[in-house]
Amino acid sequence: MLSIENLQASVEDKAILKGLNLSVGAGEVHAIMGPNGAGKSTLSNVMGGRPGYEATGGSVTLGGVDLLELEPEERAYAGLFLAFQYPVELPGVSNMEFLKTAVEANCEHRGIEAPNTAAFLKAAREACAQVNLSPDFLKRGVNEGFSGGERKRNEILQMIMLQPKLCVLDETDSGLDIDALQVVADGVNSLRGADRSFVVITHYQRLLDYIVPDFVHVLSDGKIIKSGGSELALELEKNGYGWIEQEVA
């Protein structure tokens, strides 16, 4: 599904990712953990094509499509979804309008028929219920005046509506209380399936109690230095990152 090979990337001419390799199969959930400054957020931003994050070498392919050649919106059409660490407000743009436009754009470019208004509304209301947001949120401006938890749930709402192939969650757990974390995790878990993969980027093991990964990778200084099963996360929680970095050095 996703194949990252020898990815190098820099921000403001400073090298952040220094030869990162990652292979994610269909239906798998991979967690990427690492200390602050390891390049976790850079990874998600480079994948999404955020201006200012420049891939200087290597490749990222999703379902055989080379993402690095594409505009951000084309990466979305290829099936990539980023759940943001800090979702921004779009004042006056209603959630409903935003979702509908996004769904239609994605359907058009993926060559599938967009749902009619009635079907869309029904799906949007169901998705709201799934992430425990009142349908009134559909009428409000995108993230406008939302609490931190509501913003993250709104991200999952978008994820449900857009039906991506690969979801990258960038520290989605930051700033969430346990209840909100549970809602977000439930949303993600409901989307798990044979044809959808997840990359969960997190600093803490806590999220992984709720979204149990198939694989855990440790990112340090722009490279993945250790990979293992979900038990690796527990080990990191207990002993920190220092021991691995030493082991590798």
Next chain:
Amino acid sequence: MSESVERINERLASDYEAGFVTEVENDSLPPGLDEDTVRAISARKKEPEWLLEWRLKAFAKWKTLTEPEWAHVNYQKIDFQALSYYSAPKGQGDGPKSLDEVDPEILRTYEKLGIPLHEQKRLAGVVAVDVVFDSVSIHTTFKDTLAEAGVIFCPISEAVQSHPELVKQYLGTVVPISDNFYACLNSAVFSDGSFVFIPKGVTCPMELSTYFRINAMNTGQFERTLIIAEEGASVSYLEGCTAPMRDENQLHAAVVELVALDDAKIKYSTVQNWYMGDEQGRGGVYNFVTKRGVCKGRNSHISWTQVETGSAITWKYPSVVLRGDNSVGEFYSVALTRGRQQADTGTKMIHMGKNTKSTIISKGISAANSENCYRGLVRMAPTAEGARNFTQCDSLLIGDTCGAHTFPYIESRNNSAVIEHEASTSKVSDDQLFLCQQRGLDPEKAVSMIVNGFCKEVFRELPMEFAVEAGKLLEISLEGSVG
């Protein structure tokens, strides 16, 4: 600047769908302006003596005035002697006739612009239209239906003939001859425009609308609109405008006067899409307009809503004089500038009556190399006991080569008056664009959505059909040709 913003600015090159020229033979006055020009216009319109006198008085005054220079706009001085002050398609000079007699080329023009001239083709027949082509009104629809309700809706040149007493009573009472340079010029040479009279207690049965089109080259358009709502009457009036793409600048110096008596309500909406000029700033319309309403009676209500996307230069301050106690004035504005456009626009709310209220919501959007200014005056006279004003003035910047400026003037001479002013300036941020793009919206769609969201409070005030048109217009303005 982010790559996305660059992509948008590249595509902001104007794609002006109304930019075509209509080939018709014109009956025009040669360029130049003197007393004879004024007399010639008046004669062509077969005007009564009092109106000619009024024009000549204005012309004499105008010669003593100088162009205002305080606005935040830059342009080459206009050579008023190089302009033609009257242009009418041949054979149309006497005002509207039946549609069969209108030049088919002109009919096609309005068809292309999507303006309905055939009453029966109108779905619900909700809007009556007066169309002004250069200096003359071509056609007014639904006149008979309106007449049954007692409403007068006709070209002002016709009203001068058919209802001289009303025109004489109100013309120049809101915007006096000597008000300002352009209004004074308009008073001397005004050509055509709409006249609306809603008698006592009548709610106008449909929306009224005027569509202005400048076609001829080197011609100024000086329309004059006068709307009177008697006691308890109400009316909603819409105005739209376009012009062909030409390398020369065209001058549009209109005057609009509104009079609301006791308990009357006038809602005046404008979607202005005059040609803005090319990327180098060549051509485009100079839109120097004086619009003012007077809430003469108690509990009267005047509301201006404007969506300004066109013109090379806009200089326009639709205002309300709140004379009657408890009267209400409103100004809702969206001004979008791109390319090399310059807009200096805003309002004046002059509170004189007790417990008068005014609301100002201004949304300025600047892109590319444009300059966008809000200029607004709120004045509380000593008599304005208990008056209130609320002003909200927001600017949105796209990219970092444009300018947004706010010039609020507040004068309060009554201690019980309350004035609130809020202002904000924001940018379409890279984070907002990236969020939209990540969800599958291309940058143009993203910006148009963000801008539409920013303008929501104003669009809400527009009549339904216009709101849709305004939204589309913004989208087209922001899109340009996809390269």
